[in-house]
Amino acid sequence: MFRIEVQPAGLTFESAPEDTLLHSAQLARVGLPYGCQDGACGSCKCKVLSGQVEQGPHQSSALSAQEEAEGWILSCTSRARSDVVLEARIVAGLADYPVSKMPVRVQALERLADDVMRVRLQLPATSPFRFRAGQYVDVLLRNGDRRSYSMASAPHDLGEPAAVDFHIRHLPGGAFTDHVFGAMKERQIQRIEGPLGTFFLRDDSSKPMIFLGSGTGFAPLKAMLDDWAHKAQTAEAGAPAQRPVTLYWGGRRLSDLYMHDWCEQFAANNPLMRYVPVLSDSAPEGWKGRTGFVHHAVMADFPDLSAHEVYACGVPIMVDSARADFTAKCGLPADAFYADSFVSEADKAKG
Ligand SMILES: Cc1cc2nc3c(=O)[nH]c(=O)nc-3n(C[C@H](O)[C@H](O)[C@H](O)COP(=O)(O)OP(=O)(O)OC[C@H]3O[C@@H](n4cnc5c(N)ncnc54)[C@H](O)[C@@H]3O)c2cc1C
Ligand code: FES
Incomplete structure (x- = not known):
């Protein structure tokens, strides 16, 4: 066993040579940030201050050769070879949301667009499932593979019996989404594991927020x-003021913004929320929204992001471009960018 110290928090945990650093940290309830857990998204990137770490297979987009040479690692695919001191952000309170495997039942299937299905999964009545808005679960496939899907429901709004919504986009030829758009039927049982990920609102900040999504992001x-x-409605007197949020939702065409009307209605009901739809390919006649790349629309509206927090989710190219441009060109502090990148097997095959 090696001793792993995480700075600047000063937390420690032990890691066996065969275990990844992220897995060991999770067992010790030390909240290292993470996303895909597969070396593909870069969310778990941290720096080795001292000691030997063996970096496992990963995407070069998640960790470049230069970053590796500078001492950066991906905790999800690296293993200790000595005692180690890491520099990493700590995500507070993760241990309050235990991860478990459970059977769920398909309660409803509804097409939100030609290629997007709302899948409502009913949770087991026996085991309470606690999560934070923004987190995801892994669907466990029969062959042992897993696929990740973000929960589209907030924890206060699960209904009776409790169920969670997912928005699943069809990738033709995909192992799971071919099933969702083909043989999947209501009442079918599926196994999932969750809640997972560290993509959720940081309540300890008062900065205005940019939400940035592409497609089912x-x-x-x-x-x-x-x-x-919901939190604003139920806040007690004296609670911090609600933070303004601007949602930028990008797609190629209007049908990709499969809940466009819902967003407009939500903005009409919530004066502190602004909705900016962005189409990159074809806009319908009389389109009043924006056109072009969705993250460029943010940069045009907010050339200075130094006092903002950004929450970005969707295809890796959008998330990576936004992170690079916002930090390099708009002054966004690197630690004010939170993201989940929807890396697929096709992205992983690119290397
Ligand atoms: C944290 C996280 C959250 C996510 N949340 C969502 C969500 O809420 N909604 C959503 O729609 N998606 C989400 N995703 C993406 C999702 O996990 C899957 O990657 C996606 O649904 C595809 O799964 P699949 O099994 O259908 O396709 P896969 O079997 O993964 O295949 C994907 C595509 O790649 C092709 N392909 C497969 N293998 C290869 C290969 N070796 N080489 C080249 N091409 C290949 C397939 O033909 C297919 O077109 C999320 C991903 C992550 C990491
Ligand atoms: S690269 Fe490690 S969590 Fe995605």
């Missing part, structure tokens, strides 16, 4: 919006 942002509105 809207799912966790919808959960976060519902949660944000």
Whole structure:
């Protein structure tokens, strides 16, 4: 066993040579940030201050050769080879949301667009499932593979019997989404594991927020919006003021913004929320929203992001471009950018 120290928090945990640093930290309830857990998104990137770490296979987009040479690692795919001191952000309170595997039942299937299905999964009555808006679960496939999906419901709004919504986009040829758009039927049983990930609102900040989504990257942002509105409605006297939020939702065409009307209605009901739809390919006649890349619309409206927090979710190219441009060109502090990147097997195959 090696001793791993995390600075600047000063937390420690032990890690066996065969275990990844992230897995060991999770067992010790030390909240290192993470997303895909598969070396593909970069959310778990941290720096080795001292000691030997063996970095496992990963995407170069998640950790470049230069970053590796500078001592950066991905905790989800690296293993200790000595005692180690890491520099990493700590996510507070993760241990309050235990991860478990459970059977769920498909309660409802509803097409939100030609290629987007709302899948409502009913949770087991026996085991309470606690999560934070923004987190995801892994669907466990019969062959042992897993696929990740973000919850589109807020924790206060699960209904009776309790069920969670997911927005799933069809990737033709995909192992799970072919099933969702083909043989999946209501009442079918599926196994999931969760809640997972560290993509959720940081309540300890008062900064105005930018929500940035592409396609079904809207799912966790919808959960976060519902949660944000609910917390404001139920806040006690003297609670901090509600933070303003601007949602930028991008797609190629209007049908990709499969809950466009819901967003407009939500903005009409919540004066502190602004909705900016952005289409990159084809806009309908009389389109009043924006066109182009969705993260460029943010940069045009907020050339100075130094006093903001950004929550971004969707395809890796959008998330990576937003992170790079916002920090390099708009003064966004690197630690004010939170993201879940929807990396797929196709992205991983690119290397
Ligand atoms: C944290 C996280 C949250 C996510 N949340 C959501 C969400 O809320 N909604 C959502 O729609 N998606 C989400 N995703 C993406 C999701 O997990 C899946 O990647 C996606 O649904 C595809 O799964 P699949 O099994 O259908 O396709 P896969 O089997 O993964 O295949 C994906 C595509 O790649 C092709 N492909 C497969 N293998 C290869 C290969 N070796 N080489 C080249 N091409 C290949 C397939 O033909 C297919 O077109 C999330 C991902 C992450 C990491
Ligand atoms: S690269 Fe480690 S969590 Fe995604």
